[in-house]
Amino acid sequence: MAKIQLSLAIGAYDHVRDLLDGTVSVAGVELTVMRLPVEEMFYRFLMHGEFDVSEASLAKIVALAAQDDRRFVPLPVFPSRVFRHSSIYIRSDGGIARPEDLAGKRVGVPEWAQTAAIYTRGLLAHDYGVDLASIHWHQAGVNEAGRIEKVKLSLPSGIRLTVVADRSLSEMLLAGDLDAVLSARPPTPILAGDPRVRRLFADYRAVELAYARTTGLFPIMHVVAMRREVYERDRWLAMNLFKAFEEAKARSLQRAADMAASFFPLPWVADELRRARELFGGDPWAYGIAPNRATLETFLRYAFEQGVCCRPLSLETLFPPEVQSTFRI
Structure with missing residues (x-):
């Protein structure tokens, strides 16, 4: 079966690097990658839908979903998280x-x-x-x-x-x-x-x-989203993309933990990772709904209280069913 051609716009994060350079692949997909500044990327994706898959503002995605504007399908992949x-x-x-x-x-x-x-x-x-x-x-x-x-x-x-x-x-x-x-x-x-x-x-x-x-909150800023027509055409893409982003992130954390060589131009990176794991658990940058439920539900509440969302939203209606659970062996 020929691979699906998809365009992906995302920031140049280390935790997506292996996906962008082809070290990690999305099963069944050939990616055309664009690394763009966040303001440009968000504007072009949300205003014009220029990319099949893109990093996007979490606020804009939930605001549109509350208005029943379903042009975009978010995945529980969070490239950027920052305390504010x-x-x-x-x-x-x-x-x-x-x-x-x-x-x-x-x-x-x-x-x-x-x-x-x-x-x-x-x-x-x-x-x-x-x-x-x-x-x-x-x-x-x-x-x-x-x-x-x-x-x-x-x-x-x-x-x-x-x-x-x-x-x-x-x-x-x-x-x-x-x-x-x-x-x-x-x-x-x-x-x-x-x-x-x-x-x-x-x-x-x-x-x-x-x-x-x-x-226990770690604020989420950005989310990865697909254009709805891309998702509806091949719904298996949601989990395949999620798994690829997960693998790329795991490889980045392995680099950060490696004390034999410096993969980041900063001192004490491995020790900072150790401290983050003590605070947040084994994966300090978790993807998925379950480990982020408290943070996401807090954000949805704030967005509704502040008039960004015109009605309350649930995580189960925000994210597609394919990424709300996974198989176990």
């Missing part, structure tokens, strides 16, 4: 010393439906008691003007969201027109070391480690 206490940026002279001080302030987000922003607003509301309706929200590109929302929103009553088309969040933060920014990508002043802007949590790793230990 580190993603709160404030003016150094703004009088903000703790999360509770954000109440009543002017806060910018690149998109209301950005996955990172949803997690960050969720922890502000649930962990620190911040009333999201007390904040005057502004939406704009973090470092470039003109960024737009990609999905229709159902904002809760009382939420004030102003769209700013002609300025960036970085520009407004430096000008004093914003007090804080929530963003996955750091504002340029942070990258440039501008003393006028800093993170709310200076020692964010300690805060995020405490959060992980207390909640």
Whole structure:
């Protein structure tokens, strides 16, 4: 049987490297791979469906699913996971010393439906008691003007969201027109070391480690998704893709654990992996629904509360049945 030709767009992660270079293959599939920046990849996939399979924003996928827009079929493969206490940026002279001080302030987000922003607003509301309706929200590109929302929103009553088309969040933060920014990508002043802007949590790793230990959550940012027509045509692709991504990730973890040679240009990689396994279990970057149920259900709750999802969703209706369980010998 001839192999199916599929296009795949994804970031250049080490945990997918062996899939991209052909060391790991997808059974029955020949891949054409494109490594793209996340913003470009997300835009082209979600707006135009340019790829058969793509890394995608978890927020956009669940927002569309809630609207019964079923163009995309997500797989429980999560290329990017990031704790988001580190993603709160404030003016150094703004009088903000703790999360509770954000109440009543002017806060910018690149998109209301950005996955990172949803997690960050969720922890502000649930962990620190911040009333999201007390904040005057502004939406704009973090470092470039003109960024737009990609999905229709159902904002809760009382939420004030102003769209700013002609300025960036970085520009407004430096000008004093914003007090804080929530963003996955750091504002340029942070990258440039501008003393006028800093993170709310200076020692964010300690805060995020405490959060992980207390909640057991490891926030998921991105998901791998298929165009629905590709899935419906050959439903066996879902599990074959899942297995290939799983194998590629396992090989990456093997490299990280290897102390005979340095496969990553960082010291103490094997020890960091050991610590992550102590915290999260044997696989610190688990795929699949079961090991991620608490994290995913928390995110779905936040997305509904914040008006990104217009109705509640369950994981069983979000992911296809082929990847919700597997065989045992």
